[in-house]
Amino acid sequence: MALSGRVVLLVGVRTGKVYTVTSSSSSWWPALNSTGSNLATTGPVRSAAAYGKLFFADGTSTLYYQPSTNEVKTWTPTAGSLPGSTGHRSRLICLWRGRIVLSGVDTDGHNWFMTKVGDPFNLDYFPTEPSSVQAVCGNNSVLGLIGDVVTALVPYSDDVLYVGCDHTLWRFQGDPMAGGQIDRISDEMGMAFGSPWAKDPYGNLYFFSNKTGIYVMQPGQPPIRISQQIEQLLYAIDTGSNVIRMLWNDRWQGLHLFCTPTAGGTGTHFFWEQRVGAWWVDTFGNDDHDPICCTTWDGDAPEDRYPLIGSSDGYVRSSTPAATDDDGTAIASSVLLGPLAAPSLDDLLLKDLQGVLGDGSDSVGWSVQSAKTVELASAADPYLSGVWQEGVSYNTPVRFTSRAHWVKLESNGVWAMELVKARLQTQGKVLGRDG
Amino acid sequence: MPSRPIPPRDTSADLRFPVRGIDLSQGFASQPPGTTAHGVNVRAFDPLQARQRGGSRPGLARYVDAAMPGTGVIQELNSIVGTDFTAPGPPAGVIQVSSWSQGNGAAVTTQLQTAATAGNALLVLVGTGGNYPGTVATNLGGNLTRINNGAISGFSCSAWLTTGLAAGVVSVTTTPGSGENLDILVLELTGVTGNDSGVSPNGGVVSSDVGVGWAVSHAPEFVYVCVRVDVDNTVTRTAGSGYTDLINAQGRFAVCYKRQTTNATIGADLAWSFQIATYWQGLQGGIRLSA
Secondary structure, three states, X not given: OOOOOOEEEEEEEEOOEEEEEOOOOOOOEEOEEOOOOOOOOOOOOEEEEEOOEEEEEOOOOOEEEEOXXXXXXXXXOOEEOOOOEOOEXXXXXXXXXXXXXXXXXXXXXXXXXXXXXXXXXXXXXOOOOOOOOOOEEHHHOOOOOOOOOEEEEEEOOOOEEEEEXXXXXXXXXXXXXXXXXXXXXXXXXXXXXXXXXXXXXXXXEEEEEOOOOEEEEOOOOOOEEOOHHXXXXXXXXXXXXXXXXXXXXXXXXXXXXXXXXXXXXXXXXXXXXXXXXXXXXXXOOOXXXXXXXXXXXXXXXXXXXXXXEEOOOOOEEEEEOOOOOEOOEOOOEEEEEEXXXXXXXXXXXXXXXXXXXXXXXXXEEEEEEEEOOHHHHHOOOEEEEEEEOOEEOOOEEEEEEEOEEEEEEEEOOOOXXXXXXXXXXXXXXXXXXXX | OOOOOOOXXXXXXXXXXXXXXXXXXXXXXXXXXXXXXXXXXXXXXXXXXOOEEEXXXXXXXXXXXXXXXXXXXXXXXXXXXXXXXXXXXXXXXXXXXXXXXXXXXXXXXXXXXXXXXXXXXEEEEEEEOOOOOOEEEEOOOOOOEEOOOOOEOOEEEEEEEEOOOOOOEEEEEEOOOOOXXXXXXXXXXXXXXXXXXXXXXXXXXXXXXXXXXXXXXXXOOOOEEEEEEEOOOOXXXXXXXXXXXXXXXXXXXXXXXXXXXXXXXXXXXXXEEOOOOHHHOOXXXXXXXXX
């Protein structure tokens, strides 16, 4: 236990059952469950930690986890009742202003529900003595229902709760029972279902819209699209058949976007490096690594402050600089350098190449892709290839003439690149006349 | 005299890593500086020195050595921080679930990394739908001995006991039947220093409608282990209820349930779980797994 006396527990759900682990454990400890029911055995389960307990929302169950007794217990309100009905329970949950907020009931999609402040077991919307801390919901509040089907809950701050909907965005400003209000931020975009959002330490909220755009937003400002560079790669994502999750990686100062098919198969993932505004495609060589859940583990030890993903094979993994592969599966990396092309559209003779890799790099394969146009060259078969080792490579003759060249680097190892030097020679106007 | 053409001069181009990432928004010939048309599993800040020079992305490592029990994807991860509870886990020094895994229909060799403490006994329980595990090996040292003989009605469970251990690997090779799962539970028993390979199973069918029970005793510590198969995981046990053989002795014990969807048939939903040991009462020195 830390000097502060705090205990940090990682809680996981698999096949509808709850397990816990601490940073010093090597195996999961099952939670007791004598309720007679489990969480949904398939699909995402969402949760919110509040007052030392973890409350679940999976659309079917009414359960919570109590770590002090290591028990999964039935979420039975002491006053009022949980939203929905048997088999039609909340699928969205968060903690906001000391209230558990629920939504995503498939039979009541526009509604929102908030427990009493400080009491997740009180959903009495009509207490004998009304107060500003009582439970409240959309259909009994002056604020009313959301004008669209709710798809996401984003507790941004104590004053602001964003509500993502099917094709609109809304914002709770202030407590609904204390003069708060609901404002529509956008009627042109919404959020994908679930938890398609993340926050960075600088007050930025990132989210994946219903139309597969990625936005950044701060209160008081309109959403700003940051995915223009990769729109073509996002268009094909089916928001209905993929679980879309975002996760801020503070170690690498960037944003993970995970898109994993609910029916299994290869996911489509991206990473955005905030410092340089760079988007990259991430792939896992093993489909079992594709996650539908993730969290940032905030333990005491340095190795306990990494983003964690829950994989299909039951292992929880972290993105760590010490890992040279993906838990035994090689990381197939590749990047195109270039293009090399003469502005005058003259043919260009690529005479030779020389690479400089970082010290400690694994070997990196290089290849030259050439064609009459830059576009064709980007997809051309390699004309010539080789391998560079760490440090400075020998000058490698290429001696190939074309209008455009790209140099491709590929590796299954860990590598860093300092520089690739290419020696070129334009071939003049004679060849430039050739169509 | 005509002038001779001036030969073209060589130029040198430095190709830097496209630290500004993928950009497909412009024409191919207008690729913005510092960007690329293709970048998979790479980063602007390299993994070796975290410098902005480009390289491969960092990899993934297991945060928890063991897989979370169950099948399919992990459905949720979250954390709870508190000061009013201690981390749940096995009772101190008695039971440690090291790992378990499942296979299906094909010969499997499963290795479980244990973290046993030297001097403790390791009890390995392996069950399949119908076949006994063919081989259990360990590099843990000590004497790994099978301590049960013959089939148990409705449930095949093999057990091996070894002592004098340290952290190591238990390897199980077996061929589950088609559609069957292989379940392995490794228990660390503190204070069990001997190994009685001549002990016969004590038990058999405890209750025909709820499954079978099997117990092993180990002198002189009188460790009793009961492995049950229940079709109804809401059934609780009280002292004396079908466990007359267990409560007559002193000592520590471990209790575990293996839940099935149907009696004697390995269903799709399997998990080792620990139920409240209500029948520990009466045993001197008995250890309750949970409150």
